[in-house]
Every structure is written in C-alpha cells, then in structure tokens.
Amino acid sequence: MLIEDHIRKNKRATVIICIFMLLLLFSVIFAIGYVLGAPPIFSTAIGLPIAIAYILITYSFSVQSVISAAGARPANPQNRDEKILIYKVEEMSLAAGLPTPKVYVQDSKDINAFATGKKPEDSIICATTGAIQQLNKEELEGVIGHEMSHIKNRDILVMTVTVGVVGAIALIAEIVFRMLFWGGIRGGGKSDRRGGGNVIVLILAIVFIILAPIFSRLTYLAISRKREYLADADGAYLTRNPEGLARALEKIKEDIPDDPKGSKTVAPLYISNPFKRALRDSIWSTHPPLDERIKRLRSM
Amino acid sequence: MDLLTIGIILLIILIIVILLLVFWGIYNKIIRHENRIDNAWAQIDVQLKRRADLIPNLMETVKGYMTHERQTLESVTNARAAIMSAKTPQEANNANNMLTGALKTLFAVAESYPDLKASQNFLSLQDELTHTEEKIAYSRQHFNDSVLTYNNAIETFPGNFFARWMGRKTREMLQIPEASREVPKVSF
Numbered sequence: 001m002l003i004e005d006h007i008r009k010n011k012r013a014t015v016i017i018c019i020f021m022l023l024l025l026f027s028v029i030f031a032i033g034y035v036l037g038a039p040p041i042f043s044t045a046i047g048l049p050i051a052i053a054y055i056l057i058t059y060s061f062s063v064q065s066v067i068s069a070a071g072a073r074p075a076n077p078q079n080r081d082e083k084i085l086i087y088k089v090e091e092m093s094l095a096a097g098l099p100t101p102k103v104y105v106q107d108s109k110d111i112n113a114f115a116t117g118k119k120p121e122d123s124i125i126c127a128t129t130g131a132i133q134q135l136n137k138e139e140l141e142g143v144i145g146h147e148m149s150h151i152k153n154r155d156i157l158v159m160t161v162t163v164g165v166v167g168a169i170a171l172i173a174e175i176v177f178r179m180l181f182w183g184g185i186r187g188g189g190k191s192d193r194r195g196g197g198n199v200i201v202l203i204l205a206i207v208f209i210i211l212a213p214i215f216s217r218l219t220y221l222a223i224s225r226k227r228e229y230l231a232d233a234d235g236a237y238l239t240r241n242p243e244g245l246a247r248a249l250e251k252i253k254e255d256i257p258d259d260p261k262g263s264k265t266v267a268p269l270y271i272s273n274p275f276k277r278a279l280r281d282s283i284w285s286t287h288p289p290l291d292e293r294i295k296r297l298r299s300m
Numbered sequence: 301m302d303l304l305t306i307g308i309i310l311l312i313i314l315i316i317v318i319l320l321l322v323f324w325g326i327y328n329k330i331i332r333h334e335n336r337i338d339n340a341w342a343q344i345d346v347q348l349k350r351r352a353d354l355i356p357n358l359m360e361t362v363k364g365y366m367t368h369e370r371q372t373l374e375s376v377t378n379a380r381a382a383i384m385s386a387k388t389p390q391e392a393n394n395a396n397n398m399l400t401g402a403l404k405t406l407f408a409v410a411e412s413y414p415d416l417k418a419s420q421n422f423l424s425l426q427d428e429l430t431h432t433e434e435k436i437a438y439s440r441q442h443f444n445d446s447v448l449t450y451n452n453a454i455e456t457f458p459g460n461f462f463a464r465w466m467g468r469k470t471r472e473m474l475q476i477p478e479a480s481r482e483v484p485k486v487s488f
Contacts, residue, residue: 080427087431094347095438097340097446240441 006300007237010230014158017223021165024219025051028169028212031205050172055164059118059157066116067104072126075103081132088141089125092148095238101125101151111135111248111255114270115147116156123151130255135248142245145235146271153234155227166220170213177209224286232293236300246297253290326462333450337471340443347436348383348396354432355380355399358425362406365416372409375402403429444473 029048075082086103093100101117104126111131117123125147132140150156236242252272272287287293359377366373379402382395407426416422451470454463463469 083427087427087434091431091434091438094343094435095442097336097442 004237006233006296007230010226010233013226014223014230017219017226018158018162021162021216021219021223024212024216025165025169028172028209031208031212032172034201034205051165051168054168054171055161058164058167059160066114067124067126070106070114070126072104072106075105081129084137085127085132085140085144088137088144089148092141092144092238095145096148096152098148098152101148105129105132111252112270112272113143113147115150117151118156120151120154123156125151134251134255138241138244139248139251141239142235142241142243142248143271145238146231146245147235148238149231149234150227153227153230155231158227159224162220162223166213166216169216173209173213218284221284221286225288228287229293229296232297233300236297242297242300246294249290249294249297253294323462326459327466330450330453330459330462330466330468333446333453334468336446337443337450340439340446344436344439344443347432347439348392351399351429351432351436352380352383354425354429358429361419361421361425362410362416365413365419366409369406369409372402372406376406378402400433403433440474447471447473 075086077083077086082103082105085105089103090100098120101115101123102125104124106112106126106128108128109130110128111134113125113127113131115123115125125144127140127143131143135143232245235245239245249272270287272290355376359373363373376399379395379399382398383392386392386395410416410422410426453459454468454470
C-alpha cells in the first residue's frame with residue numbers, strides 16, 4: 001500500500017471510532033435519564049455541559065503539566081547532539097509547512113520522544129537524551145517526522161477530547177451509580193403497567209452504565225492506536241523515508257526502559273508507551289505493536 | 301398556507317443554506333491551498349538566501365587551509381556572486397544550482413585536509429550548511445506537496461467547477477535539475 005493509502009485508511013478509521021464514541025456518550029446520558037425517570041432532554045442538558053466542561057478544563061492545562069511531569073528542559077544548541085535534534089525539528093517543520101515548534105530534551109536513557117501543544121503554532125517537541133545519542137540522523141528524522149505529524153494532525157486535541165469524553169462517561173456513570181445505590185431505582189417513567197418488560201430494560205440500562213466506562217476506555221485506546229499508525233504514515237510521507245522510522249522502532253524494541261518519568265495521561269503522545277511495557281501488544285495498549293508498525297512501514 | 305407547503309418551503313431553505321455553506325467551504329479551501337503554494341515558494345527563497353549568506357564565513361575558514369585549491373574555492377565564490385547579481389528567476393536558479401555543485405566539490409576536497417576537519421569552526425559551518433541543504437530540499441518538497449493538494453482540489457469534483465469560475469489553473473511542480481539532485485553528503 002502506498003503511504004497515501006495508509007493515511008486515508010487511518011483517517012477514515014478515526015472518524016468512525018469518534019462517531020462511535022459520541023454515540024456512546026449520548027447513549028450513556030439517555031440510559032441514565034431512563035433509569036432516573038427523567039426525560040432525555042433533561043439528562044442531555046445536564047450531562048452534556050458536564051462533559052464539555054471536563055474536556056475544556058483538561059485541554060487548557062495540557063501543555064504545562066506535560067512538560068513539568070516529564071522533567072523536560074529546552075534543548076541546548078551548544079551540545080552537538082541537541083543541535084542536530086533542533087536541526088531535525090526545523091527541517092521537519094519546513095516539510096510539514098508548520099511554524100517550528102520549540103525543542104525540549106528529557107534526560108533519560110530510554111529512546112523516546114513526544115509532542116504537545118494546544119495548536120500547531122504553539123507546540124513543543126521533546127526527545128530523550130537516549131534518543132538523540134542512540135539514533136542516527138535518518139532514524140531521528142523518522143521519529144521527529146512522526147511527532148511533527150501528531151502536531152499537524154492535531155492529535156493532541158483529538159486525544160485530549162477523547163480522554164475528556166472517556167472521563168466524562170466514567171464520571172457520569174459513577175455519579176449515577178451512587179445515586180442508584182443510595183436512592184433506589186425509580187424506573188422508566190409512566191409505564192409501570194407494562195411490568196416485566198420494563199424491568200429487563202431497566203437492568204440492561206444499569207448494566208450498560210456500568211460497562212460504559214470500560215467500552216469508552218477501549219474505544220479511546222483504539223483511537224489512540226489508529227492515530228499512531230496515521231502519524232507513522234504521515235511521518236514517512238514527510239521524510240519520504242519509511243525505513244528511517246522503521247529502524248528507529250527496531251532500536252526502541254531492543255531498548256529496555258528503565259526510567260519512565262512523567263504522568264501517564266501523556267503516554268499516548270510518546271512514540272512508544274514508556275509505562276506499560278507488559279501490556280504493549282494488547283487491546284489495552286495506547287500504541288500498536290511495534291512489530292506491526294515496522295511491518296507496515298516496510299510495506300510502503 | 302397549510303402545513304405541507306410550509307414544510308416544503310422550510311426544506312428548500314434548508315437545502316439552500318446547506319449548499320451555501322458547502323460552496324463557502326470549497327471556495328475558501330481553494331484560496332487556502334493557493335496561498336500555501338505562494339508561502340512555500342517564498343520559503344524556498346528564504347533557505348537559498350540563508351545558504352548564500354553562509355558562504356563568506358565558510359570562505360574565511362577554509363582559505364587558510366586549502367591554499368592550493370584555488371579553482372575549487374573560486375567556483376564557490378563565483379557562484380555566490382552570480383546569485384547576488386541574478387536578475388531573473390531563471391538566472392537565480394542556475395546560479396543556485398552552480399553553488400550546489402561547487403559546495404559538493406569543496407566538501408569532497410576538504411576530506412583530504414585533516415587540519416581543516418579538526419577545526420571546530422569548520423565543523424560547525426559544515427553542519428550548518430548540510431542543515432541548510434536539507435532545509436532547501438524539504439522546502440522544495442513542501443512546495444510540490446502544496447501544488448499537489450491544490451491541483452487535486454481544483455481538478456476533482458466539485459472543485460473543478462469552482463476553479464473554472466474563479467479562473468484558477470493547475471500549477472506546475474518543481475523539477476529538480478540533475479546537478480542539484482545530489483545534496484552534498486557529509487559523513488558524521
């Protein structure tokens with residue numbers, strides 16, 4: 001498959017999964033309304049603002065918290081390795097047609113990099129000292145191309161909103177669960193005449209509310225993986241050299257992480273999840289399996 | 301008026317509004333893509349100028365070491381002079397290609413001057429020039445990518461109708477001449 005085909009496929013997948021996520025959110029809100037005996041308008045009027053407020057708040061605090069959590073510092077042009085990193089970020093931003101992001105460095109022996117920022121004009125790319133020392137120019141370029149693609153595709157926005165929706169669903173489900181626990185169940189409105197059928201729907205609604213946070217987390221992880229594939233493909237398009245990133249990923253595979261720093265929420269912004277190595281290749285991981293990523297890159 | 305008539309009128313209004321929004325979107329998209337091309341073109345010039353600006357410093361650094369390489373050094377300075385005095389884009393383009401070739405030779409020759417290669421000044425200039433060559437290459441790549449996006453927008457449906465109405469034609473991509481196809485490669 002050509003790079004362009006990979007890009008199109010991943011974008012389509014993202015849209016489908018996001019629609020699913022939104023449907024999930026609305027279903028949770030309606031299910032709650034049903035269980036509490038409130039009309040859908042009412043539950044939407046309450047649930048939606050909560051969800052939106054949650055998302056906006058997490059989004060505004062995204063950048064600074066990421067940088068401090070990672071313990072990152074601005075790159076030093078006097079240091080040759082860091083100078084090369086700065087060069088690579090400049091080159092990739094020209095290829096992408098974006099303003100050059102600020103360049104930061106995280107002191108760590110692991111090979112990793114991440115991107116963050118509220119909008120492309122105001123972004124940061126950070127790489128570990130392990131990355132700039134162990135990767136050669138081509139491989140580093142591949143990694144930076146991947147990170148630049150995250151910025152270009154506004155993945156920080158996409159993932160923060162998705163996390164927000166997941167959080168909102170979990171929050172709403174939590175609140176409702178407590179209300180049910182303490183307040184008893186009031187049932188689905190005026191249809192007490194229909195007896196048995198009503199109870200089944202009620203139970204289904206409750207089970208749905210309990211499972212919704214799990215579904216939404218799985219959906220969030222699926223979105224995260226698709227965006228990673230997309231960033232791989234877009235990054236390869238920028239460098240016109242998929243092999244560079246493929247080799248870098250191979251080096252990451254060999255590398256055993258020994259000091260993951262920073263908050264877990266930013267794990268999806270890294271090129272490889274620095275925290276959950278054990279869960280690396282399951283539906284519970286934020287990143288697709290390294291072997292599969294390498295395979296796709298080499299097929300471009 | 302009965303309900304049916306009102307319903308139909310509202311539906312027609314809705315369709316018109318949606319169509320207007322779509323047209324608005326397509327029109328703006330074409331303009332944005334076109335502006336991107338102009339911006340990308342200007343960016344190439346910025347990088348080419350940056351490269352030309354580095355030459356005097358480079359000459360100062362190497363001339364003490366490469367005293368017997370008059371021809372090599374002269375081709376670089378001549379190329380730069382040609383860039384500075386170029387009057388048409390074609391002249392500038394030719395001069396820039398000349399410079400690429402001349403620099404390639406200079407760095408190849410510099411390999412046999414260990415004293416020069418040990419000089420911190422030279423090394424950092426070499427880094428800077430390699431970096432600038434990469435930037436030129438990526439700026440050109442971005443220009444071609446922008447042209448592709450624009451051409452796609454005005455050749456596919458429904459953009460093609462707008463393009464005709466707006467008087468927009470497809471743009472040409474940059475063809476890289478053979479001489480500058482090989483960027484001066486320096487081993488690290």
